[in-house]
Amino acid sequence: METSEIIKKVRKVEIKTRGLSQNIFAGQYHSAFKGRGMAFSEVREYQYGDDVRDIDWNVTARFHHPYVKVFEEERELTVMLLVDVSGSLDFGTIHQTKRDMVTEIAATLAFSAIQNNDKIGVIFFSDKIEKYILPKKGRKHILYIIRELLDFKPQSRRTDVGMAVSYLTRMMKRRCTAFLLSDFYTRDDFYKEMQIANSKHDMIAIQVYDQRAKMLPDIGLMKVRDAETGHEMIIDTSSAKFRHAHTAYWLEREEDLRRLFAMSNVDWTSIATNEDFAKALMLLFKKRA
Template identity: 70%
Template sequence: MDTSDILKKVRKIEIKTRRLSNNIFAGQYHSAFKGRGMAFSEVREYQYGDDVRDIDWNVTARFHKPYVKVFEEERELTVMLLIDVSGSLDFGTSGRLKKDVVTELAATLAFSAIQNNDKIGVIFFSDRIEKYIPPKKGKTHILYIIREMLDFSPQSRKTDINKALEFLLRVAKRKCTTFLISDFYARNDFKDAITICNRKHDLVAIQVYDKSAKELPNIGLMKVVDAETGHEMFIDTGSRRLRQAHAQYWADRQAALKDIFNKSNTDNISVATDGDFVKPLLQLFAMRS
């Protein structure tokens, strides 16, 4: 993809995702993801009903009458996007690849965050840390992130979610809001890592999937390729037994994933490549408000 094509795509995604974040998500994002706590704002004269624990004794002594400290919510957050760039994301049967949906989702969250004056950082991961973009503010930074998502070529096609979470724990010293965006096709167990990470940070898991993972189309003999290992094989999608086994595998896998999220107390949503991510995101925000 040449530079002009990338810039056109960046602009297209910016227009779409900024509109979503401005018109739909701004208020919901603010209430769903709170700041770190209360920050001192100013002092004012004591009024009947004020908490005596808020009295500023130094100012009170200076002016010979009681003054109280006024606090306001400390809104500024650091938001980290943990983005899966492994080979399995380079797939889609509905006109959009999983990685296209991931890019739009991440951009929408990023624009919602900067409206609230939050910093945004990104960790691209496969079975290794592919790229780390430290948290910063501003539209220029967001556009750089979108461009990287569009034009990034990972060194590996495999997945290791543990590596991403362990790296986050090393680089993020203060509590941050973290969106882990993946299809969660991981060959190793990440339950302990996600539990530890969610204790230190505010972790949200967003699963992106294609409808063919849920239900195989009946189109006869079909060649399938494992995007992460390159293994190829032919399957007969005309076989009802095969389609039922495929559907059962999906159901079992989703149940196991939900169990991990429930036991680690991790908020989560799922987004399909042939669907709209607006409704799931709004449900997520409402659930947290």
């Protein structure tokens, strides 16, 4: 992609997603994602009912009167985006590809993060770690992230979600809020990795899918190609039995995902490429507030 074209696309994504984060998510994001703990604020004189474990013995000894430490919520977060860049994300049939929507969602979350003075970092993954962007603050950093989201070329087209989640657990020493963005077209069972990651971090999963993956249109014979393996085959979409089996398989996969996230205590949402992702994110934020 030409540099001038990239710049135009970055600017277009910035205008849309920054506006969404400012006008829609300003308060919701803050209340949905709390700070990582309690930070020391000041000392004051001991009052009846205070926890004796909060007494500051050094200050107490100096003034010969009990003083306690006062703590407040540590608001600043580190936000990590785990972005699936495998081949299946290039698929799209109605309004946009799954990759386009993932880019817009990631950019919106990034702008929401910096408006709350949070650091934002990214892990691009396929069936291996493709790129790691260190968490930083600022508009310049986010524009760099958007550019990478738009123009990044992965080395592999396959997917391994569990590997990416394990990498996050190893890399991030301090607690962070992590958004996992994927279509979850993966054959691996990543329940154990999600459970471990969510015990250390605050994990949120966002599935992006295309409506045609759920319900096939009746258009007769059609050649389909697996974007990750390259395998091609002819399917007969005029067969009602085949279309029903396809939908049943999709619903079964969705139920497996729902069960996995429920068992690992991870909040998640599922968004089609022809849907308004802002509404889905708002509902997710409200549920967490």
